[in-house]
Amino acid sequence: MNIGLIAGGGCFPLLFARAAKAAGHRVYAVAYTGQADPAIQEAVDAAAWLNVGQVEHLLGFFSRHQVTDTVIMGWVRKTVMFSDFQPDATALAFIAGLTETHDDLLLRSFAGLLEENGLRVRASTFLLPHILAGEGCWTKTKPTAGQWSDISLGWRIAKEIGRLDVGQCVVVQKGSVLAVEAIEGTDAAIARGGRLGGGDAVVVKVCKPNQDLRFDIPAVGMETVKTMQSTGAKVLAVEAGRSVVFDKPEMVSFADANNMCVMALTDKDARLS
Template sequence: MAKQVAEHRHASDGQRIGLIAGNGRFPIIFADNAKRLGYSVSAVAHEGETDPELARHVDHIHWIKIGQFGKLIEALKGDGVQRAVMLGGIKKTHIFSTVRPDFRALALAAKLIHLKDDDILRRVAEEIEQEGIQICESTFGLEGILVEEGTLTRREPSKKEWEDIRYGWDVGKQIGALDIGQCVVVKDRVIVAVEAVEGTDGAIRRGGELAHGGAVVVKRCKPQQDLRFDLPAVGPRTIEVMESVKASVLALEAGRGILLDRDDTIAKANRAGIAIIGMT
């Protein structure tokens, strides 16, 4: 492993990677890993969304307001970025209240036929790539934090929980195909919550309260998922929310789900008696 990292570091010396950062821990974890591999990281961060701590983990950072698309491209090009990743989300509720689109963002919006997440992100990526900046898959440089198949915690799901997992897995695929969300909450083969604009934690909290304990949380990719952005990601905060509503199982998609702060996340789950599994 050390040899592999050294070879990767040598190959990437002097290279710069752009980071278009949303909220959560994902951008910080990516920046730390990219620098460990020898990359210089230039970040474009969103005010009110991106954790200010990111500034201490990157070589350059540019702060923009949501919707300042022209400024985003100018920042990346000004830093000589030729490859970039898009990591972390933007709260959909903020889109309705805080977006101040510039001329370029308005021009992009006019081209969209459907205002769905994937449509918007694909068009954003296309516009950036037209400027000579390649958008890489979200898993770029993140070997070791993808969810693997099987049970990751000490506790295995019960037979009853497995029934809820499989039911939620099938329903999750259907809501994903409709571009609604990536997460469903199940209890006794009843869908008690579907992720919408409130995000995963909000859906877990709402579903867990309705279930009165023992809820199963299933989070998976949409069938049409573009691997360049918005891969399902969970971390310690997810487990904390599950514990607060006495949810019992978290099922994630193996090979395509992201486990942030892995050791801390699994340790919290073990202490709370929550099972985490990777599904295919």
């Protein structure tokens, strides 16, 4: 299979490329300049470094390499839309057809554009099912009764901001919402909320209620717990089966060494605890 990888930042695109190659697929990457890891160049059969608005070049690159299936993964700094966005004619027509530019609609519409051009859009985890978050508490440290209360509150708030397509993460402490993720991203929201809390903050990151699991699935990893540790946040709760986890053994070891709790929950776990 010839797979087209649309790569933003982070380690996810690189992990996928290596897994796809190991499975015998050919991988052709469109890597977003200033976002994707330069190492992607050596992990794929060919790569094109493009800006976010170069849709015609993206379609042409995939067509030349007879790509049939695509995946969309990795973060793209939303601020690029306000500072270095240079759309081509196809991108301008695409944007003109949007009723709003929230993440979910934007990605669904972009996936529709790819499919209209004969490209099947696959789930980002279809070759990496093992990185989905397994239910349970992964660390030696468990939540206190007060932290469980904050998890439950944070879960409800995070689901609501997800429904509104604002973000996926909130930071809570002692019944108060300290930070809500928006355009700045998860780590920045954790840092902001953790500083306001001054210790014992709870971080909740969930899938949006109507999330298209082909892309923009919540992700956590070492950077998440390092950011938490630097600002005094103590608990991380993510959604089981609907989030991806990078470097889990190292992440759990770091959390254990710093008396932090990391866990994956379902709606029932979080709301009834």
